[in-house]
Amino acid sequence: MSNCITKPSGLRKGAWTEEEDSLLRKCMEKYGEGKWHLVPIRSGLNRCRKSCRLRWLNYLRPHIKRGDFSSDEVDLILRLHKLLGNRWSLIAGRLPGRTANDIKNYWNTHLQRKLNGRQRKYRAAAAVKITEKTIERPRPRTYSSNKCVADKESVTEKPKTPIDEGLQWWTSLLEPNCNETEDGATAVGSISSSPPSLFNGHMQHGWDDNDLWNLLV
DNA sequence: AATCCGCGCAACCGCTTCTCA
DNA sequence: GTGAGAAGCGGTTGCGCGGAT
Numbered sequence: 001m002s003n004c005i006t007k008p009s010g011l012r013k014g015a016w017t018e019e020e021d022s023l024l025r026k027c028m029e030k031y032g033e034g035k036w037h038l039v040p041i042r043s044g045l046n047r048c049r050k051s052c053r054l055r056w057l058n059y060l061r062p063h064i065k066r067g068d069f070s071s072d073e074v075d076l077i078l079r080l081h082k083l084l085g086n087r088w089s090l091i092a093g094r095l096p097g098r099t100a101n102d103i104k105n106y107w108n109t110h111l112q113r114k115l116n117g118r119q120r121k122y123r124a125a126a127a128v129k130i131t132e133k134t135i136e137r138p139r140p141r142t143y144s145s146n147k148c149v150a151d152k153e154s155v156t157e158k159p160k161t162p163i164d165e166g167l168q169w170w171t172s173l174l175e176p177n178c179n180e181t182e183d184g185a186t187a188v189g190s191i192s193s194s195p196p197s198l199f200n201g202h203m204q205h206g207w208d209d210n211d212l213w214n215l216l217v
Numbered sequence: 218a219a220t221c222c223g224c225g226c227a228a229c230c231g232c233t234t235c236t237c238a
Numbered sequence: 239g240t241g242a243g244a245a246g247c248g249g250t251t252g253c254g255c256g257g258a259t
Binding site for chain 1: 244246248253
């Protein structure tokens, strides 16, 4: 954009130009993803690492799907959102070619309004309130080599959940007629007051992310 | 034709989490 | 064990566009 602002730090902000896209693309082709702090230097872009990363992930990365979401994709988003809440990156990981930002935007503009019957939810601060209490976080962001798995406390404190019980709970959650509240949030309590932890418990039985996927498809 | 208004999307911001020394 | 820097994420904002008035 021609009206692109320049920060006091000298870094550019605002919409990306074709020239900038080209520089970033070349840089990524040469060096690959990662080391984002080096990207502005390597590419010669006058942008912060966050901006570069976002532009690449949401727009320039190969095989990114653009355009309308198919009904299958929408259905999957709805189910995954019931399961994961606003964990857009996790949801995006299940939708090849779709980015977390795309899904988030789609949710906020299409689905949430459909569920809430409201407009401009963000501005009205009426976003679906998904809290730690209602959503069981399924996994840590990454699995580090030394800090294996999720939250150790819950692994030790919660009684071990039999795998069949866990499977049943998650399967119930994904049923299309699963109870919903007015604002579209899943009434978890109506299924079970204490959902079995997906990974805290199941990892101990050798479950992984693929098992969850098998439930969803 | 001009103006208003809502929508959709790209991008930014601030916070959390992770890694490593 | 701890602190700094990097990476990643979700929430929010700004702006352009198109339809309505």
